[in-house]
Amino acid sequence: MSDHDAPVQTRTDPAFLASQATDRRTWIAALEAMTAEEGYVEPLGPDHYAFFTDAGTTLLVSFETIGSARARPGQMPLGQPLAQAQGWSHLSLLAEGETWFRDPAVYAFFDRLVDEAFFEDFDRVLFYGAGMGAHAACAFAVTAPGAQVLAISPCATLDPAQAGWDKRHRSARRLDFTSRYGYAPEMTEGAGHVVLIHDPMVSEEAMHAALFRAPWVTVLKAPLMGGRIEWALAHMGVLPELVDLAMQGKLGRFSFARLWRRRRDFAPYLQAILDRAEDKGRRGLAISVCRSVTRRLRAPRFARRLEKLLRKAEDGVQAGAPVGQQSL
Numbered sequence: 001m002s003d004h005d006a007p008v009q010t011r012t013d014p015a016f017l018a019s020q021a022t023d024r025r026t027w028i029a030a031l032e033a034m035t036a037e038e039g040y041v042e043p044l045g046p047d048h049y050a051f052f053t054d055a056g057t058t059l060l061v062s063f064e065t066i067g068s069a070r071a072r073p074g075q076m077p078l079g080q081p082l083a084q085a086q087g088w089s090h091l092s093l094l095a096e097g098e099t100w101f102r103d104p105a106v107y108a109f110f111d112r113l114v115d116e117a118f119f120e121d122f123d124r125v126l127f128y129g130a131g132m133g134a135h136a137a138c139a140f141a142v143t144a145p146g147a148q149v150l151a152i153s154p155c156a157t158l159d160p161a162q163a164g165w166d167k168r169h170r171s172a173r174r175l176d177f178t179s180r181y182g183y184a185p186e187m188t189e190g191a192g193h194v195v196l197i198h199d200p201m202v203s204e205e206a207m208h209a210a211l212f213r214a215p216w217v218t219v220l221k222a223p224l225m226g227g228r229i230e231w232a233l234a235h236m237g238v239l240p241e242l243v244d245l246a247m248q249g250k251l252g253r254f255s256f257a258r259l260w261r262r263r264r265d266f267a268p269y270l271q272a273i274l275d276r277a278e279d280k281g282r283r284g285l286a287i288s289v290c291r292s293v294t295r296r297l298r299a300p301r302f303a304r305r306l307e308k309l310l311r312k313a314e315d316g317v318q319a320g321a322p323v324g325q326q327s328l
Contacts, residue, residue, distance in 0.1 A: 019074045024066065027075060044093075045105030051077060051092040058088040058247065059122040061140075061147075063101060063133030066094045078234075079128060082243050089122065093136065100158070101136040102175040102182075110143045110181070119144035126150060126247040127191075130230035132172075134196075138184035138212075141191045149194040150246035152230045156184050156211035166204045185212045193249045197222050197229055197256075220256045224272040232269065236262045265297060274305065283309060 018030035031051055032041045038054040049066070062079030069077045069092075083090035095101055119125055125147040129137035134154035141149045157163050159177040181187060188194045194217045198205040201223050209219050225232045233239040238259040245251035263269040270293050277286040290306035293299050 015074070015076070018076065021070075021075060024070075027070060042109075044109050045103055047096040047099050048101065048103055048106050049094045050109055051080075051090075051094060053080065053083070053090045055083065055089045056087050057121070057123045058086070059091060059119070059125045060088050060243070060247070061091045061093075061125065061127045061137070061144075063093045063127075063129035063136040063140075064095070065098070065132070066096050069094060082240055085240065086244065086247075088247075093140075095132070098132060098169070098172055100132050100172050100175055100177075101140075102177065107180050110140050114143050119147070124148070124247055126243065128243060128246070129154075131155075131227065135184050138194065139181040139187045141194075142181070142187040142189070145190040146192050148192045148246050148249050149188060150197075150243060150251065151194070152197045152233075153199070153205055153227060154184060154196055154208060154212075156208045157182060159183075163208070165207060168204060185214065188212070188214060188217065191216060193218065193246075193251070195220060195246055195251050195256075197233075199223055199226050199229060202226055218252055220253065220260075222260060224269060224276065228268070232263070232266065235268075236266050238262055267299070270299075270302070274302070283313060287313065 014030045014033035014036075018027055018034065021027035021030055028041060028049070035041055035051065035053055039052040040050070041052075042050045044050055060079050060083045062077060064078055069075065072078065074081070077090075077092035077094060079090050079092050082088075093101060093106065113119065125144045126149070127137040127141040127144070127147055128150045129135070130152035131154075134151035135156075137149055137151050138154055141147050155163070155166070155169075157177045158166065158169055158172050158175065159182070160173055162177075162183070177183065194212070194214070196209050196212055196217060197220045198209045200206045200209075200221045212219065222229045222232070230239070233242060236259075241259060242251060242256070245255055270289070274286055274289050277283075277289055287306065287309050290302045290309065293302040294306060
């Protein structure tokens with residue numbers, strides 16, 4: 001969709017009202033107005049909502065918290081502008097806090113969708129989420145056989161008996177991951193192509209990714225971004241294309257590598273490389289990073305850091321200190 005095709009918002013448009021909402025009740029009311037003709041907003045117990053916009057025979061199913069949606073410009077679920085730009089339908093599961101969607105009301109909602117043959121109305125379906133939402137995307141994909149899955153930084157489970165090595169998300173470890181829709185790798189059986197994107201330098205992420213061993217799973221690596229992979233992909237401008245490729249079942253190592261290459265111009269990634277080099281005392285690598293960045297980009301911060309690193313290197317040489325003993 002081009003800028004010329006984008007709908008013009010007025011002060012009475014529900015989307016505009018949602019973007020201006022100052023409390024959850026007003027925000028939910030605006031979402032209800034958006035879906036009054038084609039879709040719905042449905043509470044699922046006290047902690048979850050289902051937000052559905054019916055716009056075509058391709059469906060994006062996304063998972064996130066209400067807080068993350070409301071913190072975003074426009075106060076929309078992340079999947080909504082992605083789906084709207086493509087003319088897709090969109091089902092967003094929204095959680096009030098870090099629930100991990102471990103709620104019988106959510107299970108019952110997906111059970112009902114299965115009973116109603118909801119997913120059979122769509123030619124293509126993609127389940128998408130990051131972090132907490134990635135676990136849910138994998139777990140609930142079982143309800144739509146043949147669906148594609150794109151999961152960023154997924155956890156296979158937080159059941160202490162199976163993932164006691166993961167000390168993150170301590171409060172979530174008390175949730176029930178042993179009942180229905182609990183162990184995400186098993187729930188992807190019957191899915192189409194499952195793509196996981198994780199940071200292999202985060203040991204917990206690497207261990208969770210290793211639990212997804214099925215032949216229909218492709219594991220992709222996005223190092224040095226930690227828990228910010230979705231944020232990085234969005235700010236690099238590649239997330240819409242990644243989602244589109246995943247929807248078509250065409251997201252693989254080569255297509256991801258082409259898009260992930262844009263990290264070479266992404267300041268937070270470059271800063272992460274520099275920080276890692278300096279943390280490990282690798283001054284030569286830090287100098288190389290700064291030189292590479294300043295040759296290709298206008299980067300005053302890296303230019304200043306390069307100047308300091310070169311000055312320290314020169315001082316070290318003049319003092320006769322062996323290179324291996326020079327400190328940053």
